[in-house]
Amino acid sequence: MKKNALTKKQRKTLKRILIALTIFIVLQVVSAVGAFDALPAGAGLWVQFALFLVPYLLAGYDVLAKAWHGIVHRQPFDENLLMAIATLGAFALVFFPEAEPHMAEGAAVMLFYQVGELFESYATNKTRKSIAAMMDIAPDYANIEDGEGNLVQVDPATVAVGDVIVVKPGERVPLDGEVVEGKSQLDTSALTGESVPSVVEPGVAAISGCINMTGVIRIKVKAPFAESTVSRILELVENASEKKARTERFITRFARYYTPIVVGLAVLIAVVSPFFGETLTASVQSALIFLVVSCPCALVISVPLSFFGGIGAASRIGVLVKGSSYMETLAHTETVVFDKTGTLTSGTFNVVAVHNEDHIDPDLLLSYAAHAEAYSDHPIAVSVKESYEGVIDQSQIDHVEERSGRGVAAEVRAHKVLVGNDKLMREAHVDFKDCELVGTILHVAVDGEYAGHIVIADVLKPDAKDTVAALRAAGVKRIVMLTGDREEVAAAVAGELGIDEYRSQLLPADKVAEVERLLGETSEAGKLAFVGDGINDAPVLMRADIGIAMGAMGSDAAIEAADVVLMDDKPSKIATAMKISHKTMGIVWQNIVFAIGVKIAIMILALPFIGIATMWLAVFGDVGVAIIAILNAMRALRVK
Numbered sequence: 001m002k003k004n005a006l007t008k009k010q011r012k013t014l015k016r017i018l019i020a021l022t023i024f025i026v027l028q029v030v031s032a033v034g035a036f037d038a039l040p041a042g043a044g045l046w047v048q049f050a051l052f053l054v055p056y057l058l059a060g061y062d063v064l065a066k067a068w069h070g071i072v073h074r075q076p077f078d079e080n081l082l083m084a085i086a087t088l089g090a091f092a093l094v095f096f097p098e099a100e101p102h103m104a105e106g107a108a109v110m111l112f113y114q115v116g117e118l119f120e121s122y123a124t125n126k127t128r129k130s131i132a133a134m135m136d137i138a139p140d141y142a143n144i145e146d147g148e149g150n151l152v153q154v155d156p157a158t159v160a161v162g163d164v165i166v167v168k169p170g171e172r173v174p175l176d177g178e179v180v181e182g183k184s185q186l187d188t189s190a191l192t193g194e195s196v197p198s199v200v201e202p203g204v205a206a207i208s209g210c211i212n213m214t215g216v217i218r219i220k221v222k223a224p225f226a227e228s229t230v231s232r233i234l235e236l237v238e239n240a241s242e243k244k245a246r247t248e249r250f251i252t253r254f255a256r257y258y259t260p261i262v263v264g265l266a267v268l269i270a271v272v273s274p275f276f277g278e279t280l281t282a283s284v285q286s287a288l289i290f291l292v293v294s295c296p297c298a299l300v301i302s303v304p305l306s307f308f309g310g311i312g313a314a315s316r317i318g319v320l321v322k323g324s325s326y327m328e329t330l331a332h333t334e335t336v337v338f339d340k341t342g343t344l345t346s347g348t349f350n351v352v353a354v355h356n357e358d359h360i361d362p363d364l365l366l367s368y369a370a371h372a373e374a375y376s377d378h379p380i381a382v383s384v385k386e387s388y389e390g391v392i393d394q395s396q397i398d399h400v401e402e403r404s405g406r407g408v409a410a411e412v413r414a415h416k417v418l419v420g421n422d423k424l425m426r427e428a429h430v431d432f433k434d435c436e437l438v439g440t441i442l443h444v445a446v447d448g449e450y451a452g453h454i455v456i457a458d459v460l461k462p463d464a465k466d467t468v469a470a471l472r473a474a475g476v477k478r479i480v481m482l483t484g485d486r487e488e489v490a491a492a493v494a495g496e497l498g499i500d501e502y503r504s505q506l507l508p509a510d511k512v513a514e515v516e517r518l519l520g521e522t523s524e525a526g527k528l529a530f531v532g533d534g535i536n537d538a539p540v541l542m543r544a545d546i547g548i549a550m551g552a553m554g555s556d557a558a559i560e561a562a563d564v565v566l567m568d569d570k571p572s573k574i575a576t577a578m579k580i581s582h583k584t585m586g587i588v589w590q591n592i593v594f595a596i597g598v599k600i601a602i603m604i605l606a607l608p609f610i611g612i613a614t615m616w617l618a619v620f621g622d623v624g625v626a627i628i629a630i631l632n633a634m635r636a637l638r639v640k
């Protein structure tokens, strides 16, 4: 299908409106040259009445039908009924002998209303589609080699973990896995907004949804399709409209009261003002204008559309916002709390030194540590395993126990091994030695005896420093770092980044308590965001007003628990997402103030005894305002 094309239904409506519009213009011209006046008195009016009914019915028969349907089903208060009453009312003025005829306005209101409706459905479609297009990451197939070495295309959902798939240049990576053969560049822009391609070669992870650009690669599948990055993202985006923002709910509620109140006022004006000396025509006309501007569609459509656009803009830069309520919260974030490891730092540790006790060989120390960490996904564990040069023999490992915030305990080759920090050693009553080096210290104990420690160091993410400045520029008042790591490391990282507050040596539960304390210190309207990688901090992600997780290397639990996911693990994207949220909220409020303001102004001008407003102005107050608000809402979709 061609991009931006109208749907079949929209095209049909457009045709109908254009024909009605042509007839309408011809009639207006005929009437302007005075042709109707040439007819005998009285007859001219009725001829006009009949003629203007043609474009009116052609353009609006479906509105009348829907209004009737609403009445029959006892749910009359919708815009169709309002339109029907207002336009039929304009035509009905012909029955008041002293009234000026308003058939042209009646037909025009219906025509422009339909033009507006068409535009609305086009704009809504377009916004939704552009997110879908951006999110056009779903793979159609995966290539698998059959017995004879031929490639066959299969449904990605049928590929098993451990299978090897082949991805040719120009194809989308269908499943998450690790490259086992070939070298290529991957275009990750659909996922992260990052325009620089990432280079992959054997041993490097390939993420589903990326496009393979240059070479043929073979990928060993690491997760079933349902758990792949692509499936998870699509699920998040599909559910995003369910979590409505407060502003959005407010507008829905507002519309529920606004319409009946204005309709009530219209009835009141029509019935009461003639008794105070206003002419019947003027009273009815005031009432009709009220009816036309009582339609809240400018708000009801543009507000959700703005949020949708904002979510779309964020996903373009690789930030998945799980609902418009989080868009709103982002805009009001006052305190940002960071986890350290894997969030501000890259989470890939280098071994700086191995300080073994005399009775044990350094390689053996490392081997014990690597084996004990075999089943852990903690960045520390991953790094230790990577720096260990031998092979990890899983059959030598037993009784593995992860002690979050402290380390691991396991039986390796029938020896009880502990690997972790001071806390872990103290709990096991192992005497350990301190280290003068700055870095994270992994103490190792074997059978209750201290065996030495491994000093590891992490590096800051390249954008960590800019993040702090960018957040302050985006209006964040307080930035705090929480970590389970040593005081020395925490102080060094915080100092380097210019973060004024930090807490170290926290257990996961301490982090929750700390966030709760900080929540108590935020202002009434201010919100608290927690940013983590989800290793050991999923409970904190849930507790914060808004939980932000690293998507690429974060754990599944984090992506589940989080409200916002950073696809490329760059904390600086939070500041960009906040800017988008500010812009979105700005647009939302512009639309609310503009639409309500114009409508109230028109109602005042239309009041009996003032009577300056015309039906034409009322049409603008309905359709014109809606179109302007929608155009404004569509700005939210644009980034930069």
Ligand code: ADP
Pocket (backbone or CB within 6 Å): 339, 340, 341, 342, 373, 376, 378, 380, 381, 403, 404, 405, 406, 407, 408, 419, 420, 421, 440, 441, 442, 482, 483, 484, 485, 486, 506, 507, 508, 535, 536
């Ligand atoms: P952070 O708050 O910096 O993200 P964590 O709460 O994940 O850190 O861990 C806190 C500390 O607990 C680490 O600095 C480390 O000393 C210890 N630790 C946690 N998990 C492990 C592990 N798998 N192996 C060794 N030490 C660990």
Ligand code: MG
Pocket (backbone or CB within 6 Å): 339, 340, 341, 342, 533, 534, 535, 536, 537
């Ligand atoms: Mg962590």
